[in-house]
Amino acid sequence: MAIMRDYNRNPFIVIWEVTRMCPLHCLHCRAAAQLHPYPGELTTDEGKMLIDEIYSMDNPLLVFSGGDPLMRKDIFELIDYAAKKGLRVSITPSATPKLTRKNILRAKEAGIARWALSLDGPDAKTHDYFRGFSGTFDRTMKTIEMLNELKAPFQINTTVTQYNVDKLPEIADLMAKCGAVVWTLFFLVPTGRGKLLQPISPEQHDQVMHWAFQLQEHAPFHITTTEGQFYRRVMFQENEKRRAHGLAPIGRFQDDLAKAPRGTNDGNGFIFVGHTGEVEPSGFLPLTCGNVKETPLPEIYRKSSILRNLRNPNSYKGKCGVCEFRNLCGGSRARAYALTGDYQASDPYCIYVPQRLRTADAAR
Numbered sequence: 001m002a003i004m005r006d007y008n009r010n011p012f013i014v015i016w017e018v019t020r021m022c023p024l025h026c027l028h029c030r031a032a033a034q035l036h037p038y039p040g041e042l043t044t045d046e047g048k049m050l051i052d053e054i055y056s057m058d059n060p061l062l063v064f065s066g067g068d069p070l071m072r073k074d075i076f077e078l079i080d081y082a083a084k085k086g087l088r089v090s091i092t093p094s095a096t097p098k099l100t101r102k103n104i105l106r107a108k109e110a111g112i113a114r115w116a117l118s119l120d121g122p123d124a125k126t127h128d129y130f131r132g133f134s135g136t137f138d139r140t141m142k143t144i145e146m147l148n149e150l151k152a153p154f155q156i157n158t159t160v161t162q163y164n165v166d167k168l169p170e171i172a173d174l175m176a177k178c179g180a181v182v183w184t185l186f187f188l189v190p191t192g193r194g195k196l197l198q199p200i201s202p203e204q205h206d207q208v209m210h211w212a213f214q215l216q217e218h219a220p221f222h223i224t225t226t227e228g229q230f231y232r233r234v235m236f237q238e239n240e241k242r243r244a245h246g247l248a249p250i251g252r253f254q255d256d257l258a259k260a261p262r263g264t265n266d267g268n269g270f271i272f273v274g275h276t277g278e279v280e281p282s283g284f285l286p287l288t289c290g291n292v293k294e295t296p297l298p299e300i301y302r303k304s305s306i307l308r309n310l311r312n313p314n315s316y317k318g319k320c321g322v323c324e325f326r327n328l329c330g331g332s333r334a335r336a337y338a339l340t341g342d343y344q345a346s347d348p349y350c351i352y353v354p355q356r357l358r359t360a361d362a363a364r
């Protein structure tokens with residue numbers, strides 16, 4: 001029997017923003033377009049030391065993100081170093097001319113286990129609007145072709161906003177045709193440049209999640225969410241209904257990256273290391289918990305009071321604090337912070353009314 005990872009000690013996944021360099025101007029990205037390294041970016045040696053520390057935390061998944069990670073001159077050396085240690089490494093490149101067959105092959109040989117590409121629309125008009133550059137949709141499709149040719153597994157990330165919510169079924173069709181192993185729906189957190197985009201309403205969140213659950217039954221890819229923690233509540237409730245009808249539960253993984261033993265949340269099984277080494281609960285929750293240049297990552301992850309609070313759903317306030325799903329779901333801590341200034345507040349976009357509040361209402 002697999003031993004459950006203790007998120008109080010070790011994360012399931014570490015995202016390292018290896019650089020903020022990127023030629024694109026994506027509307028919701030935390031990185032501003034810049035073609036030269038930002039001052040203070042972790043050096044190759046500092047990066048390797050960080051990789052050692054990550055590995056020591058019971059070997060979590062490691063994602064090289066950016067900016068565009070391929071803009072870092074030492075990226076293949078870092079991938080190689082991490083993979084040789086035994087880490088399972090993913091990369092989230094930007095759709096730029098650096099996505100050549102040669103670079104994909106080099107990264108694959110260095111040990112990249114999975115690629116993650118952004119696709120925010122089923123056509124060039126919708127997608128390129130998000131990315132701030134024409135031609136990024138075509139480049140993404142071309143990259144998918146090359147990844148398929150090279151048998152390199154990939155996932156697609158889609159940021160869900162008012163602008164593209166009606167196009168999700170078309171994106172899903174495209175996903176099925178292109179061979180992605182995972183579709184991750186990013187539910188917008190209005191922070192940084194994400195404030196420029198229009199989020200979907202709380203009711204639409206619920207509708208999209210129920211739609212995704214239905215889609216999952218026959219989709220040839222696995223569906224996950226980022227900052228859509230209450231998808232786990234929707235899955236649980238819908239699977240309860242299926243079980244009551246004698247149907248098998250829905251939800252599976254299709255490639256060799258291990259499934260999270262239980263859901264992660266900002267700072268809880270999930271940790272973000274920024275380009276200068278600052279540690280945050282996630283890329284959408286900009287609260288500095290320490291810096292790996294001064295303190296080893298395991299110490300920051302285990303001891304930071306912010307991270308400890310985030311890992312304690314009993315300390316949450318409002319609906320999330322009394323919700324029977326607070327351990328399974330817990331709501332988006334990043335969204336709570338972005339909209340209320342309190343990372344322990346309730347997720348404002350969840351429409352669920354917890355049992356305790358319904359009982360209290362009925363007793364009045």
Ligand code: SF4
Nearest residue numbers: 320323329330331350
């Ligand atoms: S109230 Fe909070 S914990 Fe409960 S399902 Fe909604 S987001 Fe999750």
